[in-house]
Amino acid sequence: MTDDVIENRSPSDLRTVISVDAMGGDRGAEAVVGGMALSAEINPEIRFIVHGDSARLEELIGKRAILSERCEIRHADSAIAMDEKPSHAMRNGKGSSMWGAIDSVRDGEATVAVSCGNTGALMAISMVRLRRAPGVNRPAIAILWPSDNPQNYNVMLDVGADIKADAPDLLKFALMGASYARNGLGVAIPRVGLLNVGTEEHKGRAELKEAHEMIAASSSQNDIVFVGFVEGGDIPSDRVDVIVTDGFTGNVALKTAEGTAKAIGRQLRAAFKRTLMSRLGALFAYSSMRQLREKIDPRRANGGVFLGLNGTVIKSHGSADATGVSAAIKLAFTLAQLGFADKIAARVASAVPHGDDVANAVRSENGE
Amino acid sequence: MTDDVIENRSPSDLRTVISVDAMGGDRGAEAVVGGMALSAEINPEIRFIVHGDSARLEELIGKRAILSERCEIRHADSAIAMDEKPSHAMRNGKGSSMWGAIDSVRDGEATVAVSCGNTGALMAISMVRLRRAPGVNRPAIAILWPSDNPQNYNVMLDVGADIKADAPDLLKFALMGASYARNGLGVAIPRVGLLNVGTEEHKGRAELKEAHEMIAASSSQNDIVFVGFVEGGDIPSDRVDVIVTDGFTGNVALKTAEGTAKAIGRQLRAAFKRTLMSRLGALFAYSSMRQLREKIDPRRANGGVFLGLNGTVIKSHGSADATGVSAAIKLAFTLAQLGFADKIAARVASAVPHGDDVANAVRSENGE
Numbered sequence: 001m002t003d004d005v006i007e008n009r010s011p012s013d014l015r016t017v018i019s020v021d022a023m024g025g026d027r028g029a030e031a032v033v034g035g036m037a038l039s040a041e042i043n044p045e046i047r048f049i050v051h052g053d054s055a056r057l058e059e060l061i062g063k064r065a066i067l068s069e070r071c072e073i074r075h076a077d078s079a080i081a082m083d084e085k086p087s088h089a090m091r092n093g094k095g096s097s098m099w100g101a102i103d104s105v106r107d108g109e110a111t112v113a114v115s116c117g118n119t120g121a122l123m124a125i126s127m128v129r130l131r132r133a134p135g136v137n138r139p140a141i142a143i144l145w146p147s148d149n150p151q152n153y154n155v156m157l158d159v160g161a162d163i164k165a166d167a168p169d170l171l172k173f174a175l176m177g178a179s180y181a182r183n184g185l186g187v188a189i190p191r192v193g194l195l196n197v198g199t200e201e202h203k204g205r206a207e208l209k210e211a212h213e214m215i216a217a218s219s220s221q222n223d224i225v226f227v228g229f230v231e232g233g234d235i236p237s238d239r240v241d242v243i244v245t246d247g248f249t250g251n252v253a254l255k256t257a258e259g260t261a262k263a264i265g266r267q268l269r270a271a272f273k274r275t276l277m278s279r280l281g282a283l284f285a286y287s288s289m290r291q292l293r294e295k296i297d298p299r300r301a302n303g304g305v306f307l308g309l310n311g312t313v314i315k316s317h318g319s320a321d322a323t324g325v326s327a328a329i330k331l332a333f334t335l336a337q338l339g340f341a342d343k344i345a346a347r348v349a350s351a352v353p354h355g356d357d358v359a360n361a362v363r364s365e366n367g368e
Numbered sequence: 369m370t371d372d373v374i375e376n377r378s379p380s381d382l383r384t385v386i387s388v389d390a391m392g393g394d395r396g397a398e399a400v401v402g403g404m405a406l407s408a409e410i411n412p413e414i415r416f417i418v419h420g421d422s423a424r425l426e427e428l429i430g431k432r433a434i435l436s437e438r439c440e441i442r443h444a445d446s447a448i449a450m451d452e453k454p455s456h457a458m459r460n461g462k463g464s465s466m467w468g469a470i471d472s473v474r475d476g477e478a479t480v481a482v483s484c485g486n487t488g489a490l491m492a493i494s495m496v497r498l499r500r501a502p503g504v505n506r507p508a509i510a511i512l513w514p515s516d517n518p519q520n521y522n523v524m525l526d527v528g529a530d531i532k533a534d535a536p537d538l539l540k541f542a543l544m545g546a547s548y549a550r551n552g553l554g555v556a557i558p559r560v561g562l563l564n565v566g567t568e569e570h571k572g573r574a575e576l577k578e579a580h581e582m583i584a585a586s587s588s589q590n591d592i593v594f595v596g597f598v599e600g601g602d603i604p605s606d607r608v609d610v611i612v613t614d615g616f617t618g619n620v621a622l623k624t625a626e627g628t629a630k631a632i633g634r635q636l637r638a639a640f641k642r643t644l645m646s647r648l649g650a651l652f653a654y655s656s657m658r659q660l661r662e663k664i665d666p667r668r669a670n671g672g673v674f675l676g677l678n679g680t681v682i683k684s685h686g687s688a689d690a691t692g693v694s695a696a697i698k699l700a701f702t703l704a705q706l707g708f709a710d711k712i713a714a715r716v717a718s719a720v721p722h723g724d725d726v727a728n729a730v731r732s733e734n735g736e
Contacts, residue, residue, distance in 0.1 A: 085570065147629065160565055163573055197528055197619040200451065205531055205616065232623030236631040245620075251565040252617050253624040255600030260625040261517065263604040264632050272653060281653025285639070289647035292639040333522065354384040 005264070014164035015111050015336045016045045018329060019104035022052035023079035023097040024117020026319045028214065029053070032116060033060040033067070035325020039333070040066045045140065046333055049110050051076050051100035076100050080121045082318060089121035090128055098122060105311040112312040113338035114328050116320050123161050123306060123311065130309040133345045134253075136168045138162050139308035140247065142180050143254065150236040151185040155242045156235060159304060160251035161358045167210035170194065170244055172348060176216045176307040177242040178224045179344045184305075184335065187241050189223055193230030195253070215244075222347075303328035305335070312341045379460045379605035381479070383704045384413045386697060387478035390420035391447035392485020394687045400484060401428040401435070407701070408434045414701055417478050419444050427677035434552020444468050448489045450686060457489035458496055466490060469728060470497045473679040479704035482671075482696050484684040491529050491674060491683075501713045506537045507676035508615065509683065510548050511622065516606040519553040523610045525529040527672060528619035536614055537576035538562065540716060542583045544675040545610040547712045552673075552703065556608050557591055561598030563613035564622070569703075571597065580615050583612075590715075671696035673703070676716070681711045 006313060022032045029052055036048055036218055042232045044149045046068050050057055054075035076097035093099045098117050104110040106129050115122050122334045123139065140158035147154040155177045158165060165173065181190040194212055196204040212228065219226040230238050232253060245253070272282035282289070302324040306313040310333055316328035335341075378603040388669045390400045397420055415438050422443035429435045445464035448457045451605055460665055461467045466485050472478040474497050491507065491661050500507060508526035522694065526533060526588070533541065542560045549558040563579055564572040585682035587594040595608050600621060603611050650657070670692040674681040680703055684696035703709075 055616060064695060146631070148634070197531060197616055232625075233627030233630070236623055236627055248565055249617060250618050252563060252613075252621055254602045256603055256621040256624050257600075257628040259599075259601030259604055260628040261632060262408040263514070264599070265627060266516070267660055268636075271656040274656045274659070278653040278656035281649040281651070281656070283649070284652060285649025287637040288649070289640045291642070292635055299580045 008221070015339065016333070017049060017110040018332045018336065019049045019101045019110035019113040020051065021098045021101035021113065021115035021118075021330070022050050022057055023076065024082075024115045024327075025316070026082065026116075027321060029056055029060055030294045030312075031321050032325050033057070034322030035320070036323055037066050037313055037329045038326035039065045040070055043166045043330075043333060046070065047072060047328070049073070049101075049104045051104070052079070052184075053097075055353035059201075067136060074100050074104075080118050080125075082118050082119055084118055084126035086118075086120035089118065091123065092122040093125050099125055099129070101293070102126055102311075102313060106130055109245075112314060112332040114314045114316060114325075114326075114332050116316040116318055116325065118318075119160060119315055120305075122315055126306055126309055126311075126313045129311070130311040133308050133310055134349045136172055136176075136308035136348060138165055138172075139306055140165075140169075140173050140176060142177055142307050144184070145235055145243070145254075145257075147236045149241060151187055151241070153185060154235065154237075154240060155185070155190075155246065156250060156254070157242075157307065158247035158250050159254045163248040163308065164319050165245070165246035167207045167214055167346040169210035170207070170246070170344040171218065172243045172308065174224065174226075174242065175218075175222055175348055176344055177244060178222065179238070179347045180305065180307065180340075181241045182223075183343055184340050185241070190241040191224055191227050191239070192242045192244060193221070195249060196229040196231065196255070199229045202339040210355045211244075225300060229338055265336065303331040305331070307344065310341070310345070312336070313342045333346045357360045363368055379599055382418045385415045385417060385478040385700070385705065386700045386704065387417045387469045387472035387481040387729065388419065388697070389466045389485055390418050391444065391465040391484035392450075392483045392490075392686070393693075394450065394484075394686070395689060397424055397428055399689050400693050401425070402690030403688070403695075403697055404439070405432045405434050406694035407697040408438055409499060411698075411701060412595045414697070416440070417442060417469075419464075419465040419472070420447070439440070442468050442472075448486050448493075450486050452486055453488055454486075454492035454513065454581045457486065458492040461489065461493050466644035467493055467497070470494055470679075473681065474498055479699040479709070480680040480682060482682045482684060482693075482700050484686055484688050484693065484696075486686075487528060487672075487683055489682065494674055494677055494679075494681045498679040498681070501678055502542075504540055504676035504716060506533055506540075507674055508533075508537075508541050508544060509672040510545055510551070511672045511674050513603055513622075513625075514610070517609060519549075519555055521553060521610070522603065522605075523549045523553070523558075524618060525610075525612065525675065526615035526618050527622045528615045529674065531609065531614070531616040533575075533614035535582055536574045538575070538579035540585065540676065541612045542592065542594075542610065543586075543590055543716055544712055545612060546590065547715045548673065548675065548708075549669050550607045551590075551706050551708050551711055552699075553609070557593055558609040559593045559607070560594050560610045560612060561589070561595045561602060561608035562600065563603075563611055563617060564597040565601060567597045579612075594630060606659050612702055671693050671699040673699070675712060676678070678709070678713070680704070 022029045078096045101113045105113045141161045142157035145156045157186035178190040181187045304315040390397045446464045469481045509529045510525035511519035513524045546558040548556045673684040
């Protein structure tokens with residue numbers, strides 16, 4: 001719990017340091033520190049810079065031997081409320097645990113920041129403190145969506161960084177999402193699909209048709225395969241590895257899928273309880289059902305990654321418990337080890353002039 | 369199979385006549401006629417005007433005794449292809465089975481038309497032949513979404529009539545959806561929610577904030593309770609009876625939910641097969657699982673209702689089998705019996721001047 005834990009570090013050591021906002025989230029610091037402890041147990045290398053109320057954090061961390069000598073506590077006087085407006089947080093958030101967690105990445109003390117707090121505020125403060133990567137107009141939040149693919153997940157973005165995206169934004173989402181699939185999931189040549197209300201090329205909004213042309217034109221130079229338009233039903237499929245959409249549509253799709261899964265879960269539990277026979281059935285199938293529940297447990301794929309900034313920020317679900325927080329930290333550690341932020345910046349920066357050329361070419365072809 | 373089946377009919381008799389496009393859909397006339405036969409078995413009053421290739425239809429209907437003397441066949445020279453552009457179908461669709469099915473409603477021979485065909489073409493031809501109801505700018509497609517409510521379903525619209533909707537459109541969707549919930553589901557005072565990416569009033573697109581004010585201002589006069597913004601996870605919940613959104617978002621949400629349910633179904637089957645114990649469990653729980661499958665079977669809530677036209681048109685899923693088609697026909701019959709088209713037209717027409725007043729009042733309040 002002293003500074004020497006992370007001083008005199010080499011760049012490769014730095015890749016083991018995660019900056020944590022301990023005050024965000026619905027369950028408070030208890031769940032966050034619990035998640036850190038779970039991560040520390042399975043990962044002897046990991047170190048934390050923890051931002052929040054120091055008295056509370058010293059108490060919580062002091063109770064967990066596994067965390068001793070792995071955490072540096074940075075006191076923050078305030079915490080961003082879950083219902084605080086992003087614009088207010090951006091103007092008045094200095095001194096908060098969230099602001100501090102992001103500044104640790106900005107200042108090069110940690111590679112990735114993790115917060116369970118208010119998504120809008122986290123994005124707003126991240127934009128101000130880390131700034132957008134060269135060539136990126138709109139950052140995006142990418143998540144891992146359980147899928148039928150060998151890698152078990154597809155990448156879906158944007159799920160809520162912004163409420164809209166134009167065609168050049170969607171092209172960059174495609175490149176950033178592909179980079180995430182390549183680095184985070186090990187898919188060498190990701191297949192990218194653009195979410196629409198039909199797969200025919202004449203369907204959908206104008207910006208989607210334009211984005212379709214732009215992504216198609218740039219796919220071969222960017223080591224992606226563009227599968228064209230995909231529909232909501234394709235998101236968990238093995239037709240595609242990366243699904244690109246604007247943040248409004250992506251957020252509705254994500255929450256609809258979560259709501260559907262929960263509703264089916266409730267129905268399934270009720271069905272198992274319905275008769276004596278089905279109760280017996282539940283007993284026999286218990287181990288397989290538990291394995292299934294773990295496989296599709298949203299807590300285990302917890303963590304929206306903010307892409308398009310000079311640094312990596314991971315938003316954990318606001319209601320995450322220790323298991324959920326630990327999944328977000330595990331993701332943070334993986335991306336930190338890979339030097340993900342540098343890789344994605346290089347990828348987007350190298351693609352940008354090309355991307356803009358394509359945009360201009362497409363626009364001039366269309367006589368605009 | 370002769371004209372006298374439906375001639376000399378009174379208005380109440382007419383409410384038993386359903387116009388059917390037998391040539392639409394992925395499975396062809398066989399599935400459609402199969403669905404008609406299933407409906408005829410459970411409903412002795414129902415009569416059909418069937419549009420399609422007369423030779424094929426005579427053969428298919430002739431094989432089913434239950435349909436004899438209940439069907440009038442109307443020959444159509446052509447059928448609209450599933451991938452035909454709506455604009456092309458609208459210009460060249462005359463003489464097709466779809467066009468004929470809609471014209472039977474237009475001409476007052478049948479109360480409701482049912483088609484499994486191309487959604488875009490069906491909407492385009494319906495707009496041209498039936499025209500929009502007074503006060504409606506954009507029609508909408510409403511579906512029944514399985515929910516935790518006592519009525520087992522919520523109404524969701526628009527799921528794909530158009531790719532956008534402005535604030536006055538969303539207000540009318542709220543009124544039309546509430547009318548559907550009242551008539552189709554028996555909910556006296558429907559609770560209406562507006563789909564957004566958060567429940568806070570400052571969130572979302574400009575047209576959603578405007579629609580929020582308009583629906584709130586008109587709710588008490590229209591026998592609805594406006595619950596404000598809802599999120600994707602609320603669609604199957606008991607917080608709300610009617611969910612209002614634009615056709616792009618609604619279509620993505622619907623297909624995402626269907627895809628999620630299918631993916632969970634696949635995982636569940638795999639889990640039951642995994643071990644000898646779980647196979648035994650599946651055997652014991654078989655009856656309860658079958659009941660659950662039937663309850664959430666999308667075929668049983670098959671049928672998107674086109675709202676906002678001078679007449680009712682029901683779009684059955686393109687891949688519907690006989691069970692699915694029969695569900696769509698059952699819905700058509702229920703709405704025909706209720707005189708739904710007249711009720712909804714009266715509701716929207718009476719609300720329109722008011723709705724426009726509200727829109728104008730809100731706009732002038734906002735200094736526009």
